[in-house]
Amino acid sequence: MDELFCDVAIIGAGTAGLAAERSARSNGAKTLLIDESFGGTTCASVGCMPSKLLIAAAGAAHAVRTAPVFGVEATPTIDGAAVMARVRKERDKFVSGVEESIAKIPDDVKICARARFTSPTTLALDDGRTVRARAVVIATGASPLIPDTFDAVKDRVLTNETIFDLETLPGSIGVIGAGPIGLELAQALARLGVETMVLDKGDAVGALKDPHVAEALHAILERELPIKLGVETEAVPDRDGVRLSWTGKDSGERRFDYLLVATGRPPRLKGLGLETTGLELDDHGSPTYRTETMQCGDAPIFLAGDADHDRPVLHEASSEGTIAGRNAAHFPDVTAAERMVPFAVMFTEPSVAVIGVVPKDGAPDIAVGTASYTDQGRAKVMACNAGLVRFYADAADGKLIGATMAGPGVEHSAHLIAWAIQSGWTATQTLALPFYHPTFEEGLKPALLAICHAVHAKPPQFRDDGFLPGT
Ligand SMILES: Cc1cc2nc3c(=O)[nH]c(=O)nc-3n(C[C@H](O)[C@H](O)[C@H](O)COP(=O)(O)OP(=O)(O)OC[C@H]3O[C@@H](n4cnc5c(N)ncnc54)[C@H](O)[C@@H]3O)c2cc1C
Numbered sequence: 001m002d003e004l005f006c007d008v009a010i011i012g013a014g015t016a017g018l019a020a021e022r023s024a025r026s027n028g029a030k031t032l033l034i035d036e037s038f039g040g041t042t043c044a045s046v047g048c049m050p051s052k053l054l055i056a057a058a059g060a061a062h063a064v065r066t067a068p069v070f071g072v073e074a075t076p077t078i079d080g081a082a083v084m085a086r087v088r089k090e091r092d093k094f095v096s097g098v099e100e101s102i103a104k105i106p107d108d109v110k111i112c113a114r115a116r117f118t119s120p121t122t123l124a125l126d127d128g129r130t131v132r133a134r135a136v137v138i139a140t141g142a143s144p145l146i147p148d149t150f151d152a153v154k155d156r157v158l159t160n161e162t163i164f165d166l167e168t169l170p171g172s173i174g175v176i177g178a179g180p181i182g183l184e185l186a187q188a189l190a191r192l193g194v195e196t197m198v199l200d201k202g203d204a205v206g207a208l209k210d211p212h213v214a215e216a217l218h219a220i221l222e223r224e225l226p227i228k229l230g231v232e233t234e235a236v237p238d239r240d241g242v243r244l245s246w247t248g249k250d251s252g253e254r255r256f257d258y259l260l261v262a263t264g265r266p267p268r269l270k271g272l273g274l275e276t277t278g279l280e281l282d283d284h285g286s287p288t289y290r291t292e293t294m295q296c297g298d299a300p301i302f303l304a305g306d307a308d309h310d311r312p313v314l315h316e317a318s319s320e321g322t323i324a325g326r327n328a329a330h331f332p333d334v335t336a337a338e339r340m341v342p343f344a345v346m347f348t349e350p351s352v353a354v355i356g357v358v359p360k361d362g363a364p365d366i367a368v369g370t371a372s373y374t375d376q377g378r379a380k381v382m383a384c385n386a387g388l389v390r391f392y393a394d395a396a397d398g399k400l401i402g403a404t405m406a407g408p409g410v411e412h413s414a415h416l417i418a419w420a421i422q423s424g425w426t427a428t429q430t431l432a433l434p435f436y437h438p439t440f441e442e443g444l445k446p447a448l449l450a451i452c453h454a455v456h457a458k459p460p461q462f463r464d465d466g467f468l469p470g471t
Protein backbone atom coordinates (compact mmCIF):
# COMPACT_ATOMS: atom_id res chain seq x y z
CA MET A 1 0.00 0.00 0.00
CA ASP A 2 1.61 3.28 -1.12
CA GLU A 3 -0.69 5.63 0.74
CA LEU A 4 -1.31 5.54 4.48
CA PHE A 5 -4.01 7.54 6.23
CA CYS A 6 -4.26 8.58 9.88
CA ASP A 7 -5.55 11.30 12.18
CA VAL A 8 -2.18 12.09 13.73
CA ALA A 9 1.26 11.31 12.32
CA ILE A 10 4.16 11.66 14.73
CA ILE A 11 7.67 12.06 13.29
CA GLY A 12 10.21 10.75 15.78
CA ALA A 13 9.93 7.99 18.40
CA GLY A 14 12.02 9.61 21.12
CA THR A 15 10.69 10.62 24.53
CA ALA A 16 8.57 13.42 23.02
CA GLY A 17 7.25 11.38 20.08
CA LEU A 18 6.37 8.35 22.21
CA ALA A 19 4.47 10.61 24.63
CA ALA A 20 2.73 12.35 21.73
CA GLU A 21 1.66 9.04 20.20
CA ARG A 22 0.30 7.75 23.54
CA SER A 23 -1.51 11.02 24.15
CA ALA A 24 -3.04 11.23 20.65
CA ARG A 25 -4.13 7.56 20.72
CA SER A 26 -5.68 7.86 24.18
CA ASN A 27 -7.57 10.91 22.87
CA GLY A 28 -9.17 8.71 20.24
CA ALA A 29 -6.92 9.40 17.25
CA LYS A 30 -5.74 6.82 14.73
CA THR A 31 -1.98 7.36 14.91
CA LEU A 32 1.13 6.58 12.88
CA LEU A 33 4.50 6.79 14.63
CA ILE A 34 7.35 7.24 12.15
CA ASP A 35 11.01 6.84 13.10
CA GLU A 36 14.06 6.20 10.98
CA SER A 37 15.59 3.74 13.44
CA PHE A 38 13.46 3.21 16.61
CA GLY A 39 16.82 3.41 18.40
CA GLY A 40 15.42 3.53 21.93
CA THR A 41 15.51 7.36 22.51
CA THR A 42 18.40 9.78 22.86
CA CYS A 43 17.95 9.82 26.63
CA ALA A 44 18.52 6.09 27.06
CA SER A 45 21.07 5.49 24.29
CA VAL A 46 23.37 8.53 24.06
CA GLY A 47 22.05 11.07 26.56
CA CYS A 48 20.88 11.16 30.17
CA MET A 49 21.52 7.54 31.08
CA PRO A 50 25.00 6.72 29.69
CA SER A 51 26.25 10.12 30.89
CA LYS A 52 24.95 9.44 34.39
CA LEU A 53 26.51 5.96 34.31
CA LEU A 54 29.90 7.50 33.51
CA ILE A 55 29.36 10.09 36.26
CA ALA A 56 28.55 7.27 38.70
CA ALA A 57 31.86 5.54 37.93
CA ALA A 58 33.65 8.86 38.33
CA GLY A 59 31.91 9.41 41.66
CA ALA A 60 33.24 6.08 42.92
CA ALA A 61 36.80 7.02 41.89
CA HIS A 62 36.45 10.44 43.47
CA ALA A 63 35.14 9.01 46.74
CA VAL A 64 38.18 6.73 46.99
CA ARG A 65 40.59 9.51 46.01
CA THR A 66 39.16 11.89 48.63
CA ALA A 67 38.83 9.24 51.37
CA PRO A 68 42.08 10.23 53.11
CA VAL A 69 40.46 13.47 54.28
CA PHE A 70 38.37 11.26 56.61
CA GLY A 71 41.41 9.27 57.76
CA VAL A 72 40.64 6.42 55.36
CA GLU A 73 43.68 5.59 53.26
CA ALA A 74 42.91 4.43 49.70
CA THR A 75 44.02 4.99 46.12
CA PRO A 76 41.75 4.24 43.16
CA THR A 77 42.91 1.94 40.37
CA ILE A 78 40.79 2.64 37.31
CA ASP A 79 40.19 -0.08 34.72
CA GLY A 80 39.07 2.06 31.75
CA ALA A 81 37.79 -0.89 29.73
CA ALA A 82 35.71 -2.12 32.70
CA VAL A 83 34.30 1.39 33.26
CA MET A 84 33.18 1.66 29.63
CA ALA A 85 31.89 -1.93 29.58
CA ARG A 86 29.61 -1.20 32.56
CA VAL A 87 28.42 2.07 31.03
CA ARG A 88 27.40 0.18 27.87
CA LYS A 89 25.96 -2.86 29.65
CA GLU A 90 23.70 -0.80 31.90
CA ARG A 91 22.93 1.65 29.08
CA ASP A 92 21.81 -1.24 26.88
CA LYS A 93 19.40 -2.36 29.62
CA PHE A 94 17.79 1.10 29.60
CA VAL A 95 17.54 0.96 25.80
CA SER A 96 15.98 -2.54 26.01
CA GLY A 97 13.42 -1.17 28.45
CA VAL A 98 12.42 1.49 25.92
CA GLU A 99 12.37 -1.09 23.13
CA GLU A 100 10.02 -3.27 25.20
CA SER A 101 7.61 -0.38 25.58
CA ILE A 102 7.84 0.37 21.84
CA ALA A 103 7.10 -3.31 21.16
CA LYS A 104 3.77 -2.89 22.99
CA ILE A 105 2.63 -0.24 20.49
CA PRO A 106 0.41 -1.92 17.87
CA ASP A 107 2.45 -2.95 14.79
CA ASP A 108 0.23 -1.10 12.37
CA VAL A 109 1.03 2.16 14.19
CA LYS A 110 4.83 1.95 13.75
CA ILE A 111 6.60 2.82 10.53
CA CYS A 112 10.37 2.54 10.23
CA ALA A 113 11.27 5.25 7.70
CA ARG A 114 12.56 8.78 7.36
CA ALA A 115 9.79 11.32 6.84
CA ARG A 116 9.65 14.73 5.20
CA PHE A 117 6.78 17.11 4.54
CA THR A 118 5.48 17.65 1.02
CA SER A 119 2.51 19.71 2.31
CA PRO A 120 1.25 20.62 5.82
CA THR A 121 -0.56 17.27 6.09
CA THR A 122 1.36 15.03 3.69
CA LEU A 123 4.60 13.22 4.43
CA ALA A 124 6.86 11.46 1.95
CA LEU A 125 8.64 8.45 3.45
CA ASP A 126 12.07 7.38 2.19
CA ASP A 127 10.63 3.92 1.39
CA GLY A 128 8.45 5.55 -1.28
CA ARG A 129 5.18 5.59 0.65
CA THR A 130 3.06 8.64 1.44
CA VAL A 131 1.33 9.43 4.73
CA ARG A 132 -1.75 11.62 4.74
CA ALA A 133 -2.71 12.92 8.20
CA ARG A 134 -5.19 15.34 9.69
CA ALA A 135 -2.40 16.67 11.95
CA VAL A 136 1.34 16.09 12.38
CA VAL A 137 3.60 16.23 15.45
CA ILE A 138 7.26 17.01 14.79
CA ALA A 139 9.33 15.30 17.50
CA THR A 140 12.60 14.82 15.65
CA GLY A 141 14.90 15.76 18.55
CA ALA A 142 18.25 17.50 18.20
CA SER A 143 21.71 16.52 17.05
CA PRO A 144 25.24 17.61 17.92
CA LEU A 145 26.59 20.65 16.13
CA ILE A 146 30.22 20.23 15.09
CA PRO A 147 31.69 23.56 13.93
CA ASP A 148 33.55 23.14 10.64
CA THR A 149 36.76 24.39 12.33
CA PHE A 150 37.13 20.76 13.43
CA ASP A 151 36.89 19.30 9.92
CA ALA A 152 40.64 18.66 9.72
CA VAL A 153 40.54 16.43 12.82
CA LYS A 154 37.11 14.85 12.37
CA ASP A 155 38.37 11.29 12.89
CA ARG A 156 39.46 12.35 16.40
CA VAL A 157 36.23 14.21 17.23
CA LEU A 158 33.77 12.62 19.62
CA THR A 159 30.27 13.78 20.48
CA ASN A 160 27.65 12.45 22.90
CA GLU A 161 26.64 10.09 20.07
CA THR A 162 30.06 8.36 19.91
CA ILE A 163 31.90 8.80 23.22
CA PHE A 164 30.08 5.99 25.04
CA ASP A 165 31.23 3.53 22.37
CA LEU A 166 34.92 3.97 23.24
CA GLU A 167 36.32 0.58 24.25
CA THR A 168 38.40 2.17 26.98
CA LEU A 169 39.06 5.57 28.53
CA PRO A 170 41.38 7.78 26.48
CA GLY A 171 44.63 9.15 27.92
CA SER A 172 43.66 12.76 27.26
CA ILE A 173 40.71 14.73 25.93
CA GLY A 174 40.01 18.35 25.05
CA VAL A 175 36.37 19.24 25.66
CA ILE A 176 35.01 22.02 23.48
CA GLY A 177 32.00 23.65 25.11
CA ALA A 178 31.37 24.21 28.82
CA GLY A 179 27.61 23.62 28.64
CA PRO A 180 25.90 20.78 30.53
CA ILE A 181 27.22 18.05 28.22
CA GLY A 182 30.78 19.36 28.24
CA LEU A 183 30.96 19.92 31.99
CA GLU A 184 29.22 16.72 33.11
CA LEU A 185 31.40 14.53 30.91
CA ALA A 186 34.62 16.51 31.43
CA GLN A 187 34.43 16.29 35.21
CA ALA A 188 33.60 12.60 35.03
CA LEU A 189 36.50 11.86 32.68
CA ALA A 190 38.93 13.92 34.80
CA ARG A 191 37.85 12.00 37.92
CA LEU A 192 38.49 8.77 36.02
CA GLY A 193 42.09 9.79 35.42
CA VAL A 194 41.75 11.17 31.86
CA GLU A 195 43.81 14.34 31.33
CA THR A 196 40.99 16.74 30.56
CA MET A 197 40.72 20.40 29.64
CA VAL A 198 37.54 22.35 28.83
CA LEU A 199 37.50 25.31 26.43
CA ASP A 200 34.55 27.58 25.68
CA LYS A 201 34.22 30.70 23.59
CA GLY A 202 31.62 32.12 25.99
CA ASP A 203 32.13 33.75 29.38
CA ALA A 204 30.13 31.51 31.69
CA VAL A 205 30.26 27.85 32.66
CA GLY A 206 27.09 25.80 32.23
CA ALA A 207 25.63 28.59 30.07
CA LEU A 208 24.54 30.11 33.42
CA LYS A 209 22.95 33.55 33.25
CA ASP A 210 23.69 34.43 36.89
CA PRO A 211 27.29 35.71 36.77
CA HIS A 212 27.85 35.26 40.52
CA VAL A 213 26.96 31.58 40.56
CA ALA A 214 28.77 31.05 37.24
CA GLU A 215 31.96 32.53 38.66
CA ALA A 216 31.71 30.55 41.89
CA LEU A 217 31.06 27.32 39.99
CA HIS A 218 33.94 27.96 37.59
CA ALA A 219 36.33 28.39 40.54
CA ILE A 220 35.07 25.20 42.24
CA LEU A 221 35.26 23.04 39.10
CA GLU A 222 38.71 24.39 38.26
CA ARG A 223 40.05 22.74 41.44
CA GLU A 224 39.74 19.50 39.47
CA LEU A 225 40.37 20.46 35.84
CA PRO A 226 41.32 23.52 33.75
CA ILE A 227 38.36 25.36 32.18
CA LYS A 228 39.33 28.12 29.75
CA LEU A 229 36.56 30.62 29.01
CA GLY A 230 36.45 33.30 26.32
CA VAL A 231 38.77 31.44 23.96
CA GLU A 232 38.71 30.58 20.26
CA THR A 233 40.24 27.23 19.35
CA GLU A 234 42.05 25.80 16.37
CA ALA A 235 42.77 22.10 15.86
CA VAL A 236 45.23 20.28 13.58
CA PRO A 237 46.06 16.58 13.34
CA ASP A 238 48.98 15.43 15.48
CA ARG A 239 50.07 11.77 15.17
CA ASP A 240 47.16 9.75 16.61
CA GLY A 241 45.59 12.81 18.11
CA VAL A 242 44.92 16.50 17.88
CA ARG A 243 47.03 19.57 18.55
CA LEU A 244 44.71 22.20 19.94
CA SER A 245 45.66 25.85 20.27
CA TRP A 246 43.56 28.55 21.86
CA THR A 247 43.63 32.32 21.97
CA GLY A 248 41.55 35.00 23.66
CA LYS A 249 41.31 35.50 27.40
CA ASP A 250 44.02 32.84 27.68
CA SER A 251 46.30 31.30 25.11
CA GLY A 252 48.19 28.06 24.79
CA GLU A 253 48.61 24.83 22.89
CA ARG A 254 48.25 21.20 23.90
CA ARG A 255 47.98 17.74 22.35
CA PHE A 256 44.99 15.51 23.09
CA ASP A 257 44.09 11.96 22.05
CA TYR A 258 40.54 13.12 21.30
CA LEU A 259 38.29 16.15 21.27
CA LEU A 260 34.79 15.95 22.69
CA VAL A 261 32.76 18.56 20.84
CA ALA A 262 29.82 19.70 22.98
CA THR A 263 28.99 23.03 21.39
CA GLY A 264 25.22 22.63 21.40
CA ARG A 265 22.50 20.43 19.92
CA PRO A 266 20.27 22.36 17.50
CA PRO A 267 16.86 20.93 16.55
CA ARG A 268 16.97 18.24 13.85
CA LEU A 269 14.81 19.96 11.25
CA LYS A 270 17.09 19.93 8.19
CA GLY A 271 15.69 17.95 5.28
CA LEU A 272 12.24 17.86 6.87
CA GLY A 273 10.70 19.85 4.00
CA LEU A 274 9.41 22.61 6.30
CA GLU A 275 9.47 24.98 3.31
CA THR A 276 6.48 23.05 1.90
CA THR A 277 4.36 23.64 5.01
CA GLY A 278 3.94 27.42 4.78
CA LEU A 279 4.95 27.67 8.46
CA GLU A 280 6.57 30.86 9.71
CA LEU A 281 10.21 30.08 10.51
CA ASP A 282 12.44 31.99 12.95
CA ASP A 283 16.07 33.06 12.34
CA HIS A 284 17.27 29.49 13.04
CA GLY A 285 14.84 27.98 10.53
CA SER A 286 12.62 26.65 13.34
CA PRO A 287 8.84 27.01 13.17
CA THR A 288 7.35 29.56 15.52
CA TYR A 289 4.83 28.02 17.91
CA ARG A 290 2.86 28.64 21.13
CA THR A 291 4.39 27.00 24.19
CA GLU A 292 0.98 26.42 25.83
CA THR A 293 -0.44 24.43 22.90
CA MET A 294 2.75 23.42 20.99
CA GLN A 295 0.88 24.47 17.81
CA CYS A 296 2.75 26.14 14.95
CA GLY A 297 0.64 29.17 14.00
CA ASP A 298 -2.85 27.99 13.03
CA ALA A 299 -1.49 24.99 11.15
CA PRO A 300 -2.30 21.34 11.92
CA ILE A 301 1.36 20.97 12.91
CA PHE A 302 2.68 20.67 16.45
CA LEU A 303 6.21 20.60 17.90
CA ALA A 304 7.54 18.67 20.90
CA GLY A 305 10.82 17.89 22.66
CA ASP A 306 14.29 19.00 21.60
CA ALA A 307 12.96 19.72 18.11
CA ASP A 308 11.63 23.04 19.42
CA HIS A 309 14.73 24.74 20.91
CA ASP A 310 13.02 25.47 24.24
CA ARG A 311 13.74 23.56 27.49
CA PRO A 312 15.74 20.65 25.98
CA VAL A 313 15.37 18.33 28.99
CA LEU A 314 13.60 15.05 29.39
CA HIS A 315 10.61 15.86 31.58
CA GLU A 316 9.71 18.72 29.24
CA ALA A 317 10.06 16.50 26.14
CA SER A 318 7.58 14.14 27.73
CA SER A 319 5.21 16.92 28.79
CA GLU A 320 5.38 18.73 25.43
CA GLY A 321 4.71 15.43 23.64
CA THR A 322 1.60 14.92 25.77
CA ILE A 323 0.32 18.44 25.05
CA ALA A 324 1.11 18.19 21.31
CA GLY A 325 -0.45 14.72 20.98
CA ARG A 326 -3.64 15.76 22.74
CA ASN A 327 -4.03 18.92 20.66
CA ALA A 328 -3.16 17.17 17.38
CA ALA A 329 -5.88 14.58 18.12
CA HIS A 330 -8.48 17.31 18.71
CA PHE A 331 -7.29 19.72 15.99
CA PRO A 332 -8.63 22.36 15.34
CA ASP A 333 -10.00 22.33 18.91
CA VAL A 334 -6.76 23.20 20.66
CA THR A 335 -6.48 23.64 24.44
CA ALA A 336 -3.80 25.68 26.22
CA ALA A 337 -1.94 23.68 28.87
CA GLU A 338 -0.42 25.10 32.04
CA ARG A 339 3.34 24.65 31.68
CA MET A 340 5.63 23.68 34.54
CA VAL A 341 8.14 26.13 35.93
CA PRO A 342 11.35 25.85 33.84
CA PHE A 343 13.77 23.57 35.71
CA ALA A 344 17.11 22.18 34.60
CA VAL A 345 19.72 20.28 36.60
CA MET A 346 23.36 19.68 35.76
CA PHE A 347 24.89 16.59 37.32
CA THR A 348 28.35 17.94 38.05
CA GLU A 349 29.67 17.99 41.60
CA PRO A 350 28.58 20.36 43.00
CA SER A 351 25.34 19.86 41.13
CA VAL A 352 23.66 22.88 39.58
CA ALA A 353 20.05 23.89 39.03
CA VAL A 354 18.39 26.74 37.20
CA ILE A 355 14.73 27.32 38.01
CA GLY A 356 12.13 29.78 36.75
CA VAL A 357 13.15 33.31 35.81
CA VAL A 358 16.77 34.45 36.11
CA PRO A 359 16.60 38.27 36.14
CA LYS A 360 19.43 40.45 34.83
CA ASP A 361 22.00 41.21 37.52
CA GLY A 362 20.84 44.29 39.42
CA ALA A 363 17.37 44.29 37.82
CA PRO A 364 14.96 46.65 39.63
CA ASP A 365 11.98 45.29 41.59
CA ILE A 366 13.81 42.03 42.26
CA ALA A 367 14.97 40.91 45.69
CA VAL A 368 17.90 38.50 45.75
CA GLY A 369 18.78 36.13 48.57
CA THR A 370 22.18 34.47 48.60
CA ALA A 371 23.60 31.55 50.54
CA SER A 372 27.10 30.11 50.41
CA TYR A 373 27.93 26.49 51.18
CA THR A 374 31.50 27.33 52.29
CA ASP A 375 30.58 27.32 55.96
CA GLN A 376 27.50 25.06 55.88
CA GLY A 377 27.28 22.41 58.55
CA ARG A 378 26.45 19.20 56.69
CA ALA A 379 28.65 20.21 53.76
CA LYS A 380 31.60 20.60 56.14
CA VAL A 381 30.84 17.20 57.67
CA MET A 382 30.97 15.66 54.20
CA ALA A 383 34.03 17.71 53.13
CA CYS A 384 32.14 19.19 50.18
CA ASN A 385 31.59 22.69 51.54
CA ALA A 386 31.57 24.67 48.31
CA GLY A 387 28.75 26.28 46.39
CA LEU A 388 26.57 29.33 46.00
CA VAL A 389 22.81 29.62 45.83
CA ARG A 390 20.87 32.69 44.67
CA PHE A 391 17.09 33.01 44.90
CA TYR A 392 15.15 35.74 43.09
CA ALA A 393 11.87 37.13 44.35
CA ASP A 394 9.38 39.82 43.52
CA ALA A 395 10.51 42.80 45.64
CA ALA A 396 6.87 43.79 46.23
CA ASP A 397 5.85 40.70 48.17
CA GLY A 398 8.77 38.26 48.41
CA LYS A 399 7.15 35.76 46.03
CA LEU A 400 9.86 33.46 44.69
CA ILE A 401 10.29 33.64 40.92
CA GLY A 402 13.53 31.82 40.21
CA ALA A 403 16.82 30.42 41.46
CA THR A 404 20.31 29.53 40.34
CA MET A 405 21.85 26.97 42.66
CA ALA A 406 25.26 25.30 42.73
CA GLY A 407 26.05 23.23 45.77
CA PRO A 408 26.05 19.83 47.41
CA GLY A 409 22.82 17.92 46.98
CA VAL A 410 21.31 20.64 44.78
CA GLU A 411 19.89 18.04 42.37
CA HIS A 412 17.56 17.12 45.26
CA SER A 413 17.00 20.39 47.14
CA ALA A 414 16.29 22.26 43.89
CA HIS A 415 13.11 20.20 43.52
CA LEU A 416 11.75 21.76 46.72
CA ILE A 417 12.48 25.24 45.40
CA ALA A 418 10.99 24.44 41.97
CA TRP A 419 7.85 23.19 43.73
CA ALA A 420 7.73 26.32 45.93
CA ILE A 421 8.08 28.60 42.89
CA GLN A 422 5.46 26.73 40.88
CA SER A 423 3.13 26.85 43.90
CA GLY A 424 3.52 30.64 44.02
CA TRP A 425 5.02 30.69 47.52
CA THR A 426 6.81 33.61 49.14
CA ALA A 427 10.15 33.28 50.92
CA THR A 428 8.29 33.53 54.25
CA GLN A 429 5.93 30.66 53.35
CA THR A 430 8.82 28.48 52.25
CA LEU A 431 10.82 29.26 55.36
CA ALA A 432 7.85 28.30 57.54
CA LEU A 433 8.21 24.67 56.45
CA PRO A 434 10.38 22.21 58.39
CA PHE A 435 14.10 21.99 57.57
CA TYR A 436 15.82 19.01 59.17
CA HIS A 437 19.22 19.25 60.84
CA PRO A 438 21.93 18.60 59.69
CA THR A 439 21.09 18.57 55.97
CA PHE A 440 22.16 20.40 52.83
CA GLU A 441 18.62 21.81 52.62
CA GLU A 442 19.25 23.80 55.80
CA GLY A 443 21.85 25.69 53.77
CA LEU A 444 19.03 27.29 51.77
CA LYS A 445 17.55 29.09 54.80
CA PRO A 446 19.92 32.11 54.77
CA ALA A 447 18.93 32.87 51.15
CA LEU A 448 15.22 32.73 52.01
CA LEU A 449 15.71 34.82 55.13
CA ALA A 450 17.69 37.41 53.14
CA ILE A 451 14.70 37.80 50.84
CA CYS A 452 12.35 38.26 53.82
CA HIS A 453 14.62 41.04 55.10
CA ALA A 454 15.03 42.62 51.65
CA VAL A 455 11.27 42.88 51.10
CA HIS A 456 10.58 43.81 54.75
CA ALA A 457 8.45 40.73 55.14
CA LYS A 458 8.30 39.20 58.55
CA PRO A 459 10.09 35.84 58.75
CA PRO A 460 7.66 33.15 59.91
CA GLN A 461 6.39 33.63 63.42
CA PHE A 462 7.66 31.19 66.03
CA ARG A 463 10.71 30.21 63.95
CA ASP A 464 14.18 31.04 65.20
CA ASP A 465 15.99 32.94 62.49
CA GLY A 466 19.38 32.85 64.22
CA PHE A 467 21.88 30.50 62.61
CA LEU A 468 23.86 28.35 65.01
CA PRO A 469 27.26 26.91 64.08
CA GLY A 470 26.74 23.79 62.01
CA THR A 471 23.48 24.79 60.38
C1 LIG B 1 24.61 13.70 26.74
C2 LIG B 1 23.23 14.16 27.13
C3 LIG B 1 22.84 14.10 28.45
C4 LIG B 1 21.57 14.50 28.82
N1 LIG B 1 21.22 14.41 30.14
C5 LIG B 1 19.99 14.78 30.52
C6 LIG B 1 19.61 14.65 31.89
O1 LIG B 1 20.37 14.19 32.72
N2 LIG B 1 18.34 15.02 32.23
C7 LIG B 1 17.47 15.54 31.30
O2 LIG B 1 16.34 15.88 31.68
N3 LIG B 1 17.80 15.66 29.99
C8 LIG B 1 19.05 15.30 29.60
N4 LIG B 1 19.39 15.38 28.28
C9 LIG B 1 18.39 15.91 27.33
C10 LIG B 1 17.38 14.80 26.92
O3 LIG B 1 18.07 13.64 26.58
C11 LIG B 1 16.54 15.31 25.76
O4 LIG B 1 15.88 16.50 26.13
C12 LIG B 1 15.49 14.29 25.30
O5 LIG B 1 16.06 13.05 25.11
C13 LIG B 1 14.82 14.77 24.00
O6 LIG B 1 13.90 13.82 23.52
P1 LIG B 1 13.24 13.96 22.08
O7 LIG B 1 12.12 13.01 22.02
O8 LIG B 1 12.98 15.39 21.80
O9 LIG B 1 14.39 13.52 21.04
P2 LIG B 1 14.99 12.08 20.65
O10 LIG B 1 14.94 11.12 21.78
O11 LIG B 1 16.31 12.38 20.04
O12 LIG B 1 14.01 11.53 19.52
C14 LIG B 1 13.99 12.02 18.22
C15 LIG B 1 13.67 10.87 17.27
O13 LIG B 1 13.35 11.40 16.00
C16 LIG B 1 13.82 10.52 14.99
N5 LIG B 1 13.89 11.30 13.73
C17 LIG B 1 14.57 12.46 13.51
N6 LIG B 1 14.33 12.92 12.27
C18 LIG B 1 13.47 12.04 11.69
C19 LIG B 1 12.82 11.98 10.41
N7 LIG B 1 12.98 12.93 9.49
N8 LIG B 1 12.02 10.93 10.16
C20 LIG B 1 11.83 9.95 11.07
N9 LIG B 1 12.39 9.98 12.30
C21 LIG B 1 13.20 11.01 12.61
C22 LIG B 1 15.15 10.04 15.54
O14 LIG B 1 15.51 8.79 14.96
C23 LIG B 1 14.83 9.90 17.04
O15 LIG B 1 14.42 8.61 17.38
C24 LIG B 1 20.65 14.97 27.85
C25 LIG B 1 21.02 15.03 26.50
C26 LIG B 1 22.29 14.62 26.15
C27 LIG B 1 22.67 14.67 24.69
Ligand SMILES: NC(=O)c1ccc[n+]([C@@H]2O[C@H](COP(=O)([O-])OP(=O)(O)OC[C@H]3O[C@@H](n4cnc5c(N)ncnc54)[C@H](O)[C@@H]3O)[C@@H](O)[C@H]2O)c1
Pocket (backbone or CB within 6 Å): 147, 176, 177, 178, 179, 180, 181, 182, 184, 199, 200, 201, 202, 204, 206, 207, 233, 262, 263, 264, 265, 311, 312, 313, 344, 345, 346, 347
Ligand atom coordinates in the same frame (compact mmCIF):
# COMPACT_ATOMS: atom_id res chain seq x y z
N1 LIG C 1 21.66 17.26 33.07
C1 LIG C 1 20.94 17.61 32.02
O1 LIG C 1 19.75 17.82 32.09
C2 LIG C 1 21.60 17.72 30.69
C3 LIG C 1 22.85 17.19 30.47
C4 LIG C 1 23.41 17.31 29.21
C5 LIG C 1 22.71 17.96 28.22
N2 LIG C 1 21.49 18.45 28.46
C6 LIG C 1 20.74 19.17 27.43
O2 LIG C 1 21.39 19.14 26.18
C7 LIG C 1 21.47 20.45 25.66
C8 LIG C 1 22.74 20.61 24.86
O3 LIG C 1 23.86 20.64 25.73
P1 LIG C 1 25.25 21.25 25.30
O4 LIG C 1 26.10 21.30 26.51
O5 LIG C 1 25.75 20.58 24.07
O6 LIG C 1 24.85 22.68 24.73
P2 LIG C 1 24.76 24.17 25.30
O7 LIG C 1 24.22 24.95 24.16
O8 LIG C 1 24.06 24.25 26.59
O9 LIG C 1 26.28 24.60 25.56
C9 LIG C 1 27.20 24.70 24.51
C10 LIG C 1 28.42 25.46 24.97
O10 LIG C 1 29.35 25.43 23.89
C11 LIG C 1 29.90 26.73 23.72
N3 LIG C 1 30.32 26.83 22.31
C12 LIG C 1 29.54 26.91 21.20
N4 LIG C 1 30.30 26.95 20.08
C13 LIG C 1 31.59 26.88 20.50
C14 LIG C 1 32.85 26.87 19.84
N5 LIG C 1 32.93 26.92 18.52
N6 LIG C 1 33.97 26.80 20.58
C15 LIG C 1 33.89 26.76 21.94
N7 LIG C 1 32.75 26.77 22.62
C16 LIG C 1 31.61 26.82 21.92
C17 LIG C 1 28.80 27.69 24.13
O11 LIG C 1 29.36 28.93 24.54
C18 LIG C 1 28.15 26.93 25.31
O12 LIG C 1 28.72 27.24 26.55
C19 LIG C 1 21.39 21.38 26.86
O13 LIG C 1 20.74 22.57 26.55
C20 LIG C 1 20.68 20.59 27.90
O14 LIG C 1 19.34 20.98 28.04
C21 LIG C 1 20.92 18.34 29.68
